[in-house]
Amino acid sequence: MAVCIAVIAKENYPLYIRSIPAEQELKFHYTVHTSLDVVDEKVSAMGKALVDQRELYLGLLYPTEDYKVSLLSRLGIPCVKSMFPNQLHRYGYVTNSKVKFVMVVDSSNTALRDNEIRSMFRKLHNSYTDVMCNPFYNPGDRIHSRAFDNMVTSMMVQVC
Amino acid sequence: MEGLTLSDAEQKYYSDLFSYCDIESTKKVASNGRVVELFRAAQLPNEVVLQIMELCGATRLGYFGRSQFYIALKLVAVAQSGLPLRVESINTVKDLPLPRFGASKNEQESRHTTSYSSDTENQGSYSGVIPPPPGRVQVKKGSVSHDAVQPRTSTDQQESTSPVVSPQQSPPTSPHTWRKHNRHPSGGNNERSLAGPGPFWSPFSEAQTGSSAGDAVWSGHSPPPPQENWVSFADTPPTSTLLAMHPASVQDQTTVRTVASATTANEIRRQSSSYDDPWKITDEQRQYYVNQFKTIQPDLNGFIPGSAAKEFFTKSKLPILELSHIWELSDFDKDGALTLDEFCAAFHLVVARKNGYDLPEKLPESLMPKLIDLEDSADVGDQSGEVGYSGSPAEAPPSKSPSMPSLNQTWPELNQSSEQWETFSERSSSSQTLTQFDSNIAPADPDTAIVHPVPIRMTPSKIHMQEMELKRTGSDHTNPTSPLLVKPSDLSEENKINSSVKFVSGNTVADGYSSSDSFTSDPEQIGNAVTRQRSHSGTSPDNTAPPPPPPRPHPSHSRSSSLDMNRTFPVTTGQQQAGVVAHPPAVPPRPQPSQVPGPHVHRPVDAEGLITHTSTSPQQIPEQPNFADFSQFEVFAASNVNEEPDDEAEKHPEVLQGKSTTPLAPPPKPIRRRLKSEDELRPEVDEHSQKTGVLAAVLSSQPSIPRSVGKDKKAIQASIRRNKETNTVLARLNSELQQQLKDVLEERISLEVQLEQLRPFSHL
Numbered sequence: 001m002a003v004c005i006a007v008i009a010k011e012n013y014p015l016y017i018r019s020i021p022a023e024q025e026l027k028f029h030y031t032v033h034t035s036l037d038v039v040d041e042k043v044s045a046m047g048k049a050l051v052d053q054r055e056l057y058l059g060l061l062y063p064t065e066d067y068k069v070s071l072l073s074r075l076g077i078p079c080v081k082s083m084f085p086n087q088l089h090r091y092g093y094v095t096n097s098k099v100k101f102v103m104v105v106d107s108s109n110t111a112l113r114d115n116e117i118r119s120m121f122r123k124l125h126n127s128y129t130d131v132m133c134n135p136f137y138n139p140g141d142r143i144h145s146r147a148f149d150n151m152v153t154s155m156m157v158q159v160c
Numbered sequence: 161m162e163g164l165t166l167s168d169a170e171q172k173y174y175s176d177l178f179s180y181c182d183i184e185s186t187k188k189v190a191s192n193g194r195v196v197e198l199f200r201a202a203q204l205p206n207e208v209v210l211q212i213m214e215l216c217g218a219t220r221l222g223y224f225g226r227s228q229f230y231i232a233l234k235l236v237a238v239a240q241s242g243l244p245l246r247v248e249s250i251n252t253v254k255d256l257p258l259p260r261f262g263a264s265k266n267e268q269e270s271r272h273t274t275s276y277s278s279d280t281e282n283q284g285s286y287s288g289v290i291p292p293p294p295g296r297v298q299v300k301k302g303s304v305s306h307d308a309v310q311p312r313t314s315t316d317q318q319e320s321t322s323p324v325v326s327p328q329q330s331p332p333t334s335p336h337t338w339r340k341h342n343r344h345p346s347g348g349n350n351e352r353s354l355a356g357p358g359p360f361w362s363p364f365s366e367a368q369t370g371s372s373a374g375d376a377v378w379s380g381h382s383p384p385p386p387q388e389n390w391v392s393f394a395d396t397p398p399t400s401t402l403l404a405m406h407p408a409s410v411q412d413q414t415t416v417r418t419v420a421s422a423t424t425a426n427e428i429r430r431q432s433s434s435y436d437d438p439w440k441i442t443d444e445q446r447q448y449y450v451n452q453f454k455t456i457q458p459d460l461n462g463f464i465p466g467s468a469a470k471e472f473f474t475k476s477k478l479p480i481l482e483l484s485h486i487w488e489l490s491d492f493d494k495d496g497a498l499t500l501d502e503f504c505a506a507f508h509l510v511v512a513r514k515n516g517y518d519l520p521e522k523l524p525e526s527l528m529p530k531l532i533d534l535e536d537s538a539d540v541g542d543q544s545g546e547v548g549y550s551g552s553p554a555e556a557p558p559s560k561s562p563s564m565p566s567l568n569q570t571w572p573e574l575n576q577s578s579e580q581w582e583t584f585s586e587r588s589s590s591s592q593t594l595t596q597f598d599s600n601i602a603p604a605d606p607d608t609a610i611v612h613p614v615p616i617r618m619t620p621s622k623i624h625m626q627e628m629e630l631k632r633t634g635s636d637h638t639n640p641t642s643p644l645l646v647k648p649s650d651l652s653e654e655n656k657i658n659s660s661v662k663f664v665s666g667n668t669v670a671d672g673y674s675s676s677d678s679f680t681s682d683p684e685q686i687g688n689a690v691t692r693q694r695s696h697s698g699t700s701p702d703n704t705a706p707p708p709p710p711p712r713p714h715p716s717h718s719r720s721s722s723l724d725m726n727r728t729f730p731v732t733t734g735q736q737q738a739g740v741v742a743h744p745p746a747v748p749p750r751p752q753p754s755q756v757p758g759p760h761v762h763r764p765v766d767a768e769g770l771i772t773h774t775s776t777s778p779q780q781i782p783e784q785p786n787f788a789d790f791s792q793f794e795v796f797a798a799s800n801v802n803e804e805p806d807d808e809a810e811k812h813p814e815v816l817q818g819k820s821t822t823p824l825a826p827p828p829k830p831i832r833r834r835l836k837s838e839d840e841l842r843p844e845v846d847e848h849s850q851k852t853g854v855l856a857a858v859l860s861s862q863p864s865i866p867r868s869v870g871k872d873k874k875a876i877q878a879s880i881r882r883n884k885e886t887n888t889v890l891a892r893l894n895s896e897l898q899q900q901l902k903d904v905l906e907e908r909i910s911l912e913v914q915l916e917q918l919r920p921f922s923h924l
Contacts, residue, residue: 133496135466136473136484144481146521147488154920 003106004028005152007128009140010098012036016143019104020156031090032102039092039100093121099128120155127151170237174230202236212236440526441508449504463497469506476510482519486510489523501528 004019006028019028093101101124103117131137131145177198199209212235238244441449450460456472457464464472466487473483490506491498498506505527513519 130488130494133466133491133494134484134487135470135496136480136487144484145488146485150521 003156004032004102004104005124005156006032006102007124007143008032008036008100008102012040012100015099015141016148016152018149018152018156028104031104035090035092035102036100039094039102042092043094043098091117091121093124095125095128101125101128123151123155170234174233177233178226178229199232199236202240204236204239208239209236212239441504445508445511446504449507450500452507453500453503460500463495463499464503466496466498469498469503473506473510476514478510478513482513483510485519486513489520490527492523492528 004017004025006014006018007016009015014029014032017025017029017032019025091103091105093103095101101121103120103124105117127145127148128143131143131148132139134145137143137145180198199212202209204212212232215231215235452472453460453464456468469487470483473486474480476483478486486506486509489509490502492502492505493499505523508527509519
């Protein structure tokens with residue numbers, strides 16, 4: 001039920017943003033942007049904790065408007081569920097290279113389990129890696145990969 | 161530019177053409193793409209086209225503005241009318257017919273375009289890339305009077321342009337045709353289908369000029385309907401990316417432009433592929449790709465790193481985005497490097513793209529690297545845009561079919577052959593496994609040295625006869641060895657009556673055998689003899705058992721038998737029955753061999769004489785139970801065998817002793833035992849390739865004790881040998897199975913990958 005999926009580069013500019021429905025893209029942009037702060041906060045908090053392999057699945061960020069942003073830390077930071085209606089949960093995920101994935105999901109539908117979110121992020125990460133493997137892709141460029149698009153679409157479609 | 165006055169018809173026509181060419185509606189048309197095709201379709205010589213372009217100012221501007229375009233068209237008309245090209249002629253020439261753009265022109269034009277394209281030089285580098293297409297071009301169907309064709313073929317690079325020109329197809333149809341399925345549209349649509357490829361060509365031609373070369377070749381499309389050439393121009397995807405009239409911009413996704421004159425070759429290719437698999441790679445293409453691969457990576461089994469591939473494909477002047485997409489499609493294992501197959505697939509896609517074919521969303525099966533034997537030439541081409549190969553409508557569907565099958569065949573085998581190394585063909589491996597396995601077993605048998613129970617050769621009729629004779633003679637020692645009594649001659653000297661007789665017979669037989677020269681034969685004979693002996697002896701309980709064993713110890717056996725024979729001879733002389741039978745087949749021959757000079761080819765092992773003896777003796781010995789009688793042998797040996805004793809002596813001494821000790825005593829019993837031992841020994845002897853073994857056997861055979869020892873030893877050795885063989889066979893089987901396992905695992909992995917890709921997010 002992801003309604004928006006975004007890939008943010010290390011420098012905090014978006015590499016890829018996609019949302020459903022498309023008209024709310026701007027809103028999602030804002031959402032994602034705000035969640036970035038939370039992500040950074042989490043990341044810096046964990047700071048010393050060695051990231052090693054853990055991709056830092058940051059969980060629910062914070063609820064805002066009708067969206068619930070969740071930031072669930074793999075380190076075990078408890079996740080707070082907001083009571084907002086039509087909440088959209090935002091989930092964050094950071095890779096070792098400080099590339100962040102933010103996902104906004106609509107909790108009105110079936111509540112997604114944490115594991116599901118994690119697996120979604122894993123898939124995202126894999127696709128992102130594939131994109132990186134493409135020699136024609138310059139890191140820092142927008143992601144135009146069709147395969148990546150397809151993957152994201154499938155996630156979003158399924159989610160919704 | 162001077163003002164251009166156009167008549168109404170001209171105006172209309174030109175504006176149509178311009179619209180056609182002006183894909184981007186930017187009011188200016190790049191020199192590549194449709195324009196190129198169009199001009200090519202005009203069937204003007206390259207230089208004329210160049211001139212036209214210069215005159216109209218496009219060269220200067222780098223693109224065709226509307227006015228330039230009109231001027232160019234006018235000039236084309238002028239040129240076609242045969243009038244010299246002058247700027248002034250634009251307006252001065254009256255009643256100029258409308259410029260004609262025919263399919264045939266395409267090639268020319270394409271060529272021309274290439275010629276004037278500024279990137280010709282660039283092409284050089286990349287052209288190599290597309291060689292195959294050029295080749296194809298040569299094949300060009302030659303549709304339409306492509307004069308240009310020939311030249312075209314020569315200039316690979318140019319090729320692309322010409323065919324492409326085929327604006328002949330009506331643009332609208334091209335998209336359809338392109339999509340492979342539609343390709344084969346009805347006859348009327350051939351052009352369309354051509355159109356499909358046509359567009360490629362045009363873009364391709366443009367691209368060619370710039371980039372690459374080979375594509376042009378493809379352009380071999382047979383230009384379909386003449387009048388629509390220009391249409392294809394319109395379709396040309398805006399090649400705006402490339403300046404300088406670089407056709408490369410063709411790449412656009414647009415589609416399938418009406419197939420322009422597809423080169424015949426390409427057409428064929430395409431046709432075949434169109435029905436079947438438009439993405440197939442033909443032989444020549446494949447070869448080209450492989451060559452290109454080698455330029456980057458000499459090792460065909462190696463990888464091309466992403467950076468190198470990037471540079472290489474960047475030369476094709478495709479937009480990065482498309483190259484990126486191509487990479488995603490072709491890097492099957494997502495490892496950032498290209499294997500030969502992946503490289504060929506990528507190259508193929510690039511070529512297709514340059515020809516105007518759209519890139520598929522997912523890799524066509526025909527382009528998939530063969531991780532497993534996926535020779536699937538099924539219509540994968542569903543993907544968008546059949547690669548231009550299927551294009552040439554000119555041939556018309558019917559022609560396609562024939563070509564298709566051929567291509568299909570070639571492709572699979574190409575893939576197979578080329579990818580053989582990549583593919584772990586379970587089938588083949590398994591088949592190999594089977595065969596190998598079988599072969600493993602087979603060889604084991606013939607090994608005569610190894611005990612493999614060579615069926616006793618009952619052939620030696622002589623021997624048999626001898627045996628019979630022996631039997632008849634009633635010698636107890638039915639020594640089948642009697643035939644072995646080749647030594648008989650010698651033996652006969654021994655005064656062995658029966659034995660001598662036998663020996664004689666044996667000798668003869670042995671002679672016969674020896675003459676056979678076959679090592680195996682001897683043992684076999686011996687074996688046979690032995691068996692016969694046994695049989696003859698009848699007493700020996702081993703009669704039944706023996707058959708297998710005897711053959712084994714051929715060589716040694718013979719020897720031993722010969723030794724035995726020798727012994728037996730004396731023994732027999734002494735006591736007919738003496739243990740010839742009892743004696744291990746190996747032993748008896750000894751004395752005999754010695755006695756019987758040489759004939760026996762058998763084993764020249766240790767002592768030659770002995771060998772000879774053995775050779776003969778084995779034959780005889782086994783047959784003769786007499787050999788068991790070492791004591792006799794001793795005597796005999798002493799008397800007869802000179803050389804033998806040397807070797808035999810050592811070996812025999814104990815045997816002899818044994819024999820002597822039990823020469824007679826054993827005989828009656830030993831006979832049987834000897835037979836037994838003989839039998840046992842025989843096998844042992846067979847296995848034992850050495851005289852020593854034989855002797856040992858003999859020894860063992862002679863007195864029960866020594867004989868048993870020898871037997872044991874021989875038996876052990878024989879069993880060791882057998883085990884070794886078995887080990888070898890099993891090891892081989894094991895390796896083959898492991899190979900199969902590996903293949904299966906590989907397959908499993910690929911299937912899992914596919915499954916993973918196909919499976920939607922299950923968690924959602």
